[in-house]
Amino acid sequence: MNDRSLSVTEEQAVHRRLMQFGADESLATPMWEERETSVRAIAAHLASLWDAPVGLDDGGDRLILEKGLPHARASVLNLIVTVVDGAAADRVVHTLMGLGVRHPSRAIVLVPEPDSDASPLDARISTHCHDATGGGDRVCYEEVVLTVRGEAAAHLSGVVAPLLIHDLPTHVWWPGDPPFGDPVFDQLVEMGDRVLFDSADFSHLLSGLRRLGTLRRKSGVGDLSWERLSWWQELTAQFFDAPRFRRYLPNLSRLRVRYAVAPPTSRRHDEDDEVAPGVAAPMAQALLYAGWIATRLGWRRHRTLEPMKDGGFRLRLEGKHEMVDLLLEPMPTDAVRPGELLSVRLRSLGETGASEFIIDRDRDDATVATNCDGMTALLRRVAMESPREAELLSSQLTMDVVDPVYEDALRAAAILLASAREAAA
């Protein structure tokens, strides 16, 4: 067994822990594992998993009960995940199991080891089953972890292609910092109908955002950092659903976004090991949020007031009727994961004075309030739980291929960041 992979007992331990969450039971069948194997052998084994003579009754009588299938199979999508090493593969396997019934139909986790000269291909196949809707039927999917070594690691698409379920959309998920421009990366992106990243993992945020912008011409792009914003976006949009507040929208004059960064001496221990140990670009969410507001409201960049310093900056933008100050401020805190938003304040000049629209996060809750003309209206508490990576992934997997609102926000985020940087330089 590859010493960097999750051992069988470890994986079972992970299962047990997942089962304690009680949502849906995930069961792995005994794994098929083969070192020095071939793509053909893997494909044959995958096919044999579904060969059981199901659906036929044995008496020869009319088949009247339709509950004969021990496992239902739904073919929805393929997922290819490429990771840098065995440890990352473990993290991915864990996340995939957390997807519950919203799993891919076949997940292929690739661990390329181009510098190794051991056997070119090791494979491990497990099937995971979930109880479907309590009817006693189970729904299963397969997960294939492939360690590809040496020269073969430069031709990953050739290894993966025969193992995909045909005629299904294929999503490529690239956890961590993607090697834009690498031929292997390009080949895999080419195979996908949609590619998923987390822009908070980019080691070079600006060039990463720009790369995503060009990548989308070839395939759909999804971003887990964008997905993390969805509840913030919803709460923000709610301020202006009521027509009486919507009129403040063109007159917004200030947007301040605060986001979490790890304090210098962070001792935060992640019990939740699905969370990456560090976040390379904690500003990603805040930037995307600002880019979202700016593009929805048609703001245009005007000039930089305070260039980038310690991750924060202040820009002046040209809004519909007002000039808008945009402030991004990092706040050191242990309370939430680095990168998460902590507070959003939108200020508007109305006919009778200033109004402020406030979302302040306090761990798992948030206070949402509207301050209009000196009166606090609609103060309320709402839930604000950080979604698990599996939840982010599952909702990204159900997305349409193209998300124009995201793409607009992405482009704007790159422009905002570039301006803040240019001025700093």
Added chain:
Amino acid sequence: MQTVDRQAQPVVAGKPEANPLREGLRLERMAEPCTMVICGATGDLTERKLAPALYNTLLGGFLPPEFTVVGFARRDLTDEVFRQHLLDGINEHSRNKPVKPAIWESFARGIEYHHGNFDDPVAYVELAKRLDRIDRDRGTAGNRLFYFAVPPSLYPEIVNQLDRAGLAANGDRRTTGSKRGWTRVIVEKPFGYDLDSARTLNHEMAEVLDEDQVYRIDHYLGKETVQNLSVFRFGNGLFEPIWNRRYIDSVQITVAETVGVEGRGDFYDATGALRDIVQNHGLQLLAMFAMEPPIEFGAEDLRDEKLKVLRAVKPMARADVAANTVRGQYVSGWVEGARVSSYRDEPEVAPASETETFVALKLAIDSWRWAGVPFYIRTGKALPSRVTEIAVQFRRAPLALFSRAGVPQIDPNVLAIRVQPDEGILLRFGAKVPGQGLQIRTVNMDFRYGSSFAVDSPDAYETLLLDAMTGDASLFTRDDEVERAWAILDPILEAWAAGEGGPLHFYGAGSWGPPAADELLDRDGRAWRKP
């Protein structure tokens, strides 16, 4: 100067500008700010269904911050006690529980209790004042949603009292209070007892309310699969061309329950399976299944098409009732491993009750699409499994091509649309058994929604409440649909009442109904599916 985005969507001028921040968000359907007044708020429905539905809708982010609830009932309660009543309901019945205290406290500030008798005009005057105050304080913009969680006999009284207090009209026609906003009323089944009573009830409501203000709940229509039925039929090119008499032999609709009357003996004994299930759920499923494609997927087009189907179902002549219907009543037996006593031994059921707990019918739709295709509907209590499905049996292959090879006639293809549980679609077809020689077996191709999508679909009440708040009446039944459904069933009810509709058959709890139900199909050379 650099531009953030030159293509940013301009805010469209004209009638109420859309919220530009809504574009592309997951929740495109936000309820408008409104006050929901629950008439009969201290009852079971509020606790079991409405409170959990509201809380889950809130958690999902679908409720606007201004949303306010006013419980209106006879019991003298404080706001605090009423809030506790809702909280208990959520903690017991919600799919998300326990309640998060901070969220609840914030939501509870928008919950009030209004004490009053439904026949007391003063209570309504006070209610009107309260709603005006809420409009001012909480920004609910004059939008009011009244939920009648009371017996239908009270509907006319409440509607009239609302009218007198100036609460029934939409904002533009209100004489007092807020001149803005809408007024909508949600009512629960049973809507009438027969055609006459339904007409009277519709008429009494129509004297005060416009039809587009009335939302009649049939919670079956809020179920995902029923909505999926339209997508299945009209979103795919494959099925619609064979959805007619040329290819379809017959259709079976089954609404089976395992439970007995569950403490509702009083209500059920006066109602029976035909009124309780067939009049609403059964005929609505039939209409959704058989309707022509609507011109647009809007409420009126959809309901027009459903009405056309119901109009094409010819009511039986009284003399035909005995031949085309079977009614049954369960006697003691075993269901799901538990002993069930006879219907007549249930509390509040008359010891010699003639009420049917099972009914099987054969209906015909006289339209070009469906002429000659029998539609069999059966429903019952204390049946072996809880299942709702529509099964389509296709015609046999025209030629028994394989009979020369010694293969007997192959079973016809069946397409089963499962509404609950395990929502999904199943197709049965013949396949060659591998090996030398020719042997053909029937196999199932089984698709389950739960295995492809998140199974945590919203409860029907969540969908329907939100629909009413957004003004989408697609999944509610219209007055003419309700009346037409009664018109179909009236001759059956009359024949049974007159003792001309065939005998009441008995069946053991845990069986699929009386043998007479099997004979109903056997006469046509068909058999019920055992789903």
